[in-house]
Amino acid sequence: MGSKTSFIFKFVQIVIVKQQRYYYLIKIQYLGYRLHGWQRQPGLKTVEGLVKKTLRFVLGELSFKILGSSRTDAMVSAHESAFELFIDKEPLENMADFLVLFNQNLPPDIRALSIKEVDAGFNIIQHPKKKEYLYLFSFGRKSHPFAAPLMATFPEDLDIDLMMQGARMFEGHHSFHNFCTKPTPHTVVEREIEFCEIILNTKITASFFPERSYLLRVTGTGFLRNQIRLMMGTLVQLGRGELSLADLEKSLDPNIKMPVNYIAPGSGLILNKVDFT
Numbered sequence: 001m002g003s004k005t006s007f008i009f010k011f012v013q014i015v016i017v018k019q020q021r022y023y024y025l026i027k028i029q030y031l032g033y034r035l036h037g038w039q040r041q042p043g044l045k046t047v048e049g050l051v052k053k054t055l056r057f058v059l060g061e062l063s064f065k066i067l068g069s070s071r072t073d074a075m076v077s078a079h080e081s082a083f084e085l086f087i088d089k090e091p092l093e094n095m096a097d098f099l100v101l102f103n104q105n106l107p108p109d110i111r112a113l114s115i116k117e118v119d120a121g122f123n124i125i126q127h128p129k130k131k132e133y134l135y136l137f138s139f140g141r142k143s144h145p146f147a148a149p150l151m152a153t154f155p156e157d158l159d160i161d162l163m164m165q166g167a168r169m170f171e172g173h174h175s176f177h178n179f180c181t182k183p184t185p186h187t188v189v190e191r192e193i194e195f196c197e198i199i200l201n202t203k204i205t206a207s208f209f210p211e212r213s214y215l216l217r218v219t220g221t222g223f224l225r226n227q228i229r230l231m232m233g234t235l236v237q238l239g240r241g242e243l244s245l246a247d248l249e250k251s252l253d254p255n256i257k258m259p260v261n262y263i264a265p266g267s268g269l270i271l272n273k274v275d276f277t
């Protein structure tokens with residue numbers, strides 16, 4: 001009987017060891033101009049694909065998985081994004097050394113910012129978080145080609161004061177059913193936008209940027225597919241005189257279907273930060 005009990009105890013120990021998993025939250029930043037978004041796609045360079053490729057080299061034989069906090073589109077950049085790293089069986093021996101080695105092997109347009117261990121109760125998708133997006137743009141004159149990876153340029157003159165008014169109308173709890181690409185019947189289109197404004201850009205600068213540029217800044221807990229770019233597209237149409245403030249107000253009415261038909265270029269969009277609360 002004692003022998004049988006000992007065998008069961010050892011078996012349970014083995015199962016526990018095999019099921020042991022370690023969890024890490026890693027924050028990264030990247031320039032998205034040459035990349036096809038976050039999500040891995042066969043035959044295309046993506047952030048997830050390059051991160052996984054680097055991790056395979058750095059972690060060697062360790063079994064791992066990753067899960068991103070945001071699925072950015074093609075050409076969209078991130079000043080601060082995050083993913084969760086799951087490692088089976090063995091923990092990282094030294095997180096600081098891992099971060100150095102990880103950065104040494106990542107391509108130059110991706111950089112790891114920090115790493116911290118979390119527990120099994122942390123879920124990067126479901127965990128409460130707040131995201132801030134920036135959309136950098138100029139108008140009226142073609143920008144220097146070096147600005148293209150970070151800034152959208154609209155050649156016509158825009159009524160920037162009207163656009164500033166329009167941006168504020170997105171604040172609060174609204175139905176964004178007209179600001180989502182390919183929603184499904186299960187898509188939750190009601191979202192809360194904490195803050196939305198257009199301001200003169202003094203945050204992201206370079207010697208080759210135009211003398212005057214602007215930022216759309218949007219903060220909220222979650223966004224629909226292409227929502228920010230569709231919001232920006234609507235504001236550009238407002239600035240062109242193609243839409244009115246009354247049209248924008250109607251677009252947020254849950255009973256009115258008027259899908260936005262202009263998606264602003266991806267290169268102007270930056271995921272600025274992700275805060276986990």
